[in-house]
Amino acid sequence: MSRVLISARGLKIRFGGVIAADGIDLDVIEGENLAIIGPNGAGKTTFLNMATGYLRPQAGTVSYLGRDITALPPRTITKLGIARAFQIPQLFLDQTVMENMMIAAAAQAGSMSAFRHLLDLPQRKEVEDLLDLVGISAYANRKAFELPEGQRKLVDIALALALKPTVLLMDEPTSGVASAEKLGLMDILTAALARQKVSSVFVEHDMDMVERYAHRVAVWSSGKIQVVGPPAEILNNAEVRERVIGI
């Protein structure tokens, strides 16, 4: 029996006249890749912000393994096992890719030393393997700002993976990645997630990606979850096709 990892109940938030969430109930189940689709500006990213403590919902709760995390700050939620990758990569641009990754690994391991060299920490090997896995080893010694957008995206995801999370929340993981590389990236990513037993939530606009990689799809529109189900069913739902996919 798979556990419910993240459970949102009755989430409400509005920004001025825009209702981003109007009573959202959504569960993230262990072992799944849950895709969230919906029109631009529907509130999908807001959900990730509320689930990670970046925004406080005006009503409702988010719990993680039964514990209420609604009022906790991002760093505490991260430590509990929910990691996040961003639509716009959030990196330490002045530092090398390896340094970025080692900071994450040090944080994960609680290695807050003031005297050991960052790059000599015992986590180095794991980090090298992870960079290999995501296919960015060649950039290890480059400063993050020198990387093309697509590679930065990979570093952003790798940073989250270095935290060894239970759940990874990703905001459009393949946006900014060249079309030809999207499938390759998602293959690598889903394999890595499966190997490390990481469940995931990903906000996505590309329906091919959703169909191929999601176990369940939630359709977010007008501040509500319109429907949740397996991709084959959802993507063939006439209303969803019309309102969200625009076909």
Place this chain on the structure above:
Amino acid sequence: MSARLLSRWAIVLGVAVAAIFPLVLPSWATLITLILAKGIVVLGIIILLQAGQVSFGHAMFYGVGAYTVAFWERYVGAADLMLFLLLGPVIAMLFGLLIGLFVVRYREIFFGMLNLAFSMVLWSLLEKLYHYTNGADGIRVARPALAGISFSPEAFQYVLLYLTLALVLVVSYAVQRYLDSPLGHMLRAIKSNETRLEYLGISARRILLIGYVASAFLGGLGGVLVAIAQQIATPEFAYWTKSGEFVFIAILGGTANAFGAFAGAAVFETVRFFASAQLANAWQLILGVVLIVIIMFAPNGLIGLLNRRKAGAPS
């Protein structure tokens, strides 16, 4: 020659000059002690600059170090230099912890100005509590013994110089280790992306607080050394122009590594020494011009000039 090797040679040369020059010209011993002691304070500024934060009030910790010696001698009695070198930085560190708990909640201009405000409070207290502090006249500091041995004034200036030089080497090494460590890299990460830092499960405030307390420690250490070298502690130690001077030296020297602090302090104090002799009240003019030139032609400071070779020459 690689930039790294060049930097090493520059450091060896710097240490050699600081150690040997005063033997030839005794009048330089105290000036070089002051340069080194101020460089220690500037190291603290450089730590905070890693996080992109500029403190315009760091002279308060310098003042705390100086007045630790002055008050101790006045109210407790004579003590050994070793005790002062321990006590001054530790008390400054405690001040740093108290003030830091508050200021690390803020960034950039607010961080800078809050530090300024705290330093002005300390300065005012030192000025106004005349009964305890002698106000603007300051408190004279007697020459302490070292490890139980008393020295003549002539010998003591060398003792202090070499002790300071040894401390410089120790703290520079420690600071460089710190900047290369996980905590040091996290400090730099505050400058580039605090959001990501929080999303790695790290408290940016705590990381900055550690850096702040370390920099207060260095401020206190510098204050003890300068008060003893100049044999006086005055409210000027904590005044805002002094804080500005430390920031000035940090920018002048460059903030990429520990060596910049001392290169900057050497140029600053030497220019001031000669310019004030030649131009009396216009020495700030010379320093201002020097800083403008540095910012325009060497934006990474004096040590940036050494590192610049890295781009052109293969290493």
